[in-house]
Amino acid sequence: MTSETQTIDLLVIGGGINGAGIARDAAGRGLSVWLCEKDDLAQGTSSRSGKLVHGGLRYLEYYEFRLVREALIEREVLMNSASHIIWPMRFVLPHSPADRPAWLVRLGLFLYDHLGGRKKLPGTRTLDLHRDPEGAPILDSYKRGFEYSDCWVDDARLVVINALDAFEKGARVLTRTAVASARRDNGAWLVTLRNSETSETSTVRARCIVNAAGPWVSDVILNVAGSNSSRNVRLVKGSHIVVPKFWQGQQAYLVQNDDKRVIFINPYEGDKALIGTTDIAYEGRAEDVQAEEFEIEYLIKAVNRYFKAKLRRSDVLTSFSGVRPLFDDGKGNPSAVTRDYVFDLDMTDNVPLLNVFGGKITTFRELAERAMHKLDRIFPQMGGDWTETATLPGGEIPNADFESFSETMREAYPWMPRALLKHYGRCYGARSSRIVGSATALDGLGRHFGAQLYEAEVRHLVNEEWAQTADDILTRRTKHGLHLSADEKAAFSSWFNAEYAARAA
Structure with missing residues (x-):
C-alpha cells in the first residue's frame, strides 16, 4: 500500500468505449480522472462488435425513432472526428418477398435517410440486381434490391484513441488494474486497486465513481461498491465469423434471414469478409463467451440463402463473440431489447456512484456528454461540452x-x-x-x-x-x-x- 492516498475527482471503471469516452470528456472539462480497466482496453465487448457506426436500420421496426435519429446524427459527428478509422460504406439489401414487404423496406430507408439530417453520405437508391454490378454475386431469384449508406469503424482503435485523448488531457490510464474494493469514507470513495500482473495494490480517494464496466456493471455495483440499483443489465451474445471475401467491389450486404433477423456481410481487412451477428440471451461469465457451432452454421446458412458462392464450414478463418450489456427493458426477444442507454445515479451519503447501463458504439460520445451532465451539480466548476467538434488523436486531417x-x-x-x-x-x-x-x-x-x-x-x-x-x-x-x-x-x-x-x- 502507498503511505499517502491521492484524491481525485473521478474514477472511471471500465476501459471499453463508454468508459474511455467518459474519461476523455471529463478530462477535457478539467477534472482529475483515473481510468481503470481490469484487462486490456477494449478487450471485452468493444473489440467484438460488427465494426459499424450506424443508426441501426432494424431498430426502426421496434419504433426506436429517437435512438435511430440520435445515432444518425452521431454518425456524422464521428466521421468528422476520426475519418482515419471511420469511413463511409454502401450496403446492398437484396429484397426477399418472403420476408418484409418492399414498401416497408422503402419506408424504413426513407426514414433512415432523413431522420438524422444526413449531410455527407449519399442517399438510398433502388437496384436492379440482374443489371447493376452490385447484384452480380446474388442469386438470380432475387431481382430487386436497395443500397444505402452507413459507416465502418475500427472499434478497438476507437477505444484506444479515446483513452489516448483522455491521457493527453491529464487523465491517468491504468490497464490490467482491477478495482478490488470501494467504500464510502468521509465524503469520498476509498478505492483499492490491484494490478493483475504484479498483484500489487494501491489506494486512491475519488469524489465520484463512474461505473462503465459493461457486462460487469452489476458485479461492480454489488460486489465492489456494495451498493444496489433498481436497474438491471441484460446480457445478449453476438457472434461473428471471418471468411475469405467472395465478391467484387467494396460494397457490403445486409440480408434478411428467414427468422426476420438481419445479417451484415461486410468487406474486412481487404481480402476478407466479416459476417454477423447473432442475438442470443447469455447467462454465463462474460469472460468465457465464444461463438458456438450452431451460431456459425446459422450465419453460413443466412449467406447461402442469398449468394451464388456457397460458404462451407471450412471457409471460416476465425470467429469471435461478444456480450452486449443491454439495459433490461423487459422485452423477451433479445433482438427487441433496446440499444439505448440508461444512467443510475446513487447519491448515498452524498458520495456519488454513476452506473451506466446499455449503449452502443455509435452513441458513445453523446453518452459520455450526458453522463457528465448528470454530474453537473457534483462538479460545478468543470468546463462545458466540447467533444462534438473536437477531433480524436490521428483525426487531425483537414476537412476530414x-x-x-x-x-x-x-x-x-x-x-x-x-x-x-x-x-x-x-x-x-x-x-x-x-x-x-x-x-x-x-x-x-x-x-x-x-x-x-x-x-x-x-x-x-x-x-x-x-x-x-x-x-x-x-x-x-x-x-x-x-x-x-x-x-x-x-x-x-x-x-x-x-x-x-x-x-x-
Missing part, C-alpha cells in the same frame, strides 16, 4: 478528407509500399509520422515480422498505447493477426515476450 491525406502520405514516404501506407494511415491517421520517425527506407522501421508488421509500430504501441502482450497488438491495436501465418504469429509472440520480459526486468 482522408483521400487527400493519403496523397500527402504518399508524397512524404515515396519509398513505402502502398499497403503499408494504407495500414499506417487507417490506424494512425495524421499521427503516422510518430511510427515512421526518421526512417527513409523499410530497413529504418526495424525487424519485419510478416505482412505489414514492423518493429517501429510495435515500439510505438508499447510506449504510447499501453500494449503489454502480443495479443494486445495483433488483435486489438491492429488486425495484423488476421494476416500473419501461424508460424509468423508464434515467432512474433516469442520475440515480444522476450523483449517485454527484458523491459519489465
